[in-house]
Amino acid sequence: MHSEGRDSDSDPRRVLVLNPVSGSQDHVDDIVELAADYGLTVRQTEEAGDAMRFARDAAPEANLIAAAGGDGTVNEVVNGIAAADELETTTLAVVPAGTGNNFATNIGITDLEHSFEVLETGRRRRIDLGVANDRAFVNSCVGGVTAEASSETTPDGKRALGVLAYVKNTVATVADFDSLSLRVETAEGPNGEAAQSWTGDAMFVLIGNCRRFTGTRTAQAHVEDELFEVTIVEDASPGRLVGDAALEGLFDRESAHIIRRRTPSLTVESLEDSIEYSLDGEMLETETLRLKVNSQPLEVAVGESYQENPDADEGWPLEPTQ
């Protein structure tokens, strides 16, 4: 029995952190069985926060930690590895058992069995890790999404739209949608990107790290370039944004009301009240958010279809910054 993770035959070098309540909640038996086949020690969470603690405690001895759950579980496990300061010697694997599984899709993981093959024999890549104040994120950080709308976002919405489902739900559920009065300051980039400052009223600010971080085809970030892709959606009538097509249209190259930047670090400061941010779907409320790409990358076991760079034939949505 591996589920306690303290048995004499358990291997502390290969640990799987299992969230039993993510996704459709019917994955526990299959994952425990696969973990035993692959010689992984299972630590099953009992409440929010456990995944972070289990990963932090396991990281000094482990060379592989698998996160079995959704994006929130991945986020906690990554925060645990980072808190233990073990990014250099610990590989993250992802076993997709969530609702949206946006990150798993981004790294080329197709299903449960495949995820175990990948953790055993898949390529290892070092990807950018975002840090927002003192918390790590892998996919995205979105300001302007409310916690209330986030908790009510449906599984179908998450699967179809990724993080944009939260944006859509916020627009749809918050009757008196207030714009965010913001100052956004980006730092200089390595390819001549200038430091820039933007002040104004925004509906959302999206900071993307991973390819297809929003789930849409047109909003993509390069995950090994040490840069974030920042999208500021300027204030516009919320009614115009409700449909899926309108939301995706927001990220088209020609879209009005969109400001884009690429930068290794930035500060987002509210000029009024504190703002709610979603970090990979986990909420954080603050007035000032300082974001940077972590100096130490995150090593991840990736599937065959993993691509660090957005598809060439789909075009790159960003215009170079002056």
Ligand SMILES: Nc1ncnc2c1ncn2[C@@H]1O[C@H](COP(=O)(O)OP(=O)(O)OP(=O)(O)O)[C@@H](O)[C@H]1O
């Ligand atoms: N045993 C547990 N009981 C209650 N909550 C838990 C437990 N273990 C983890 N959690 C919390 O469950 C939340 C949701 O998990 P997760 O994001 O992995 O799944 P999901 O929402 O179904 O999938 P996705 O984010 O991919 O759409 C996370 O905030 C996590 O902290």
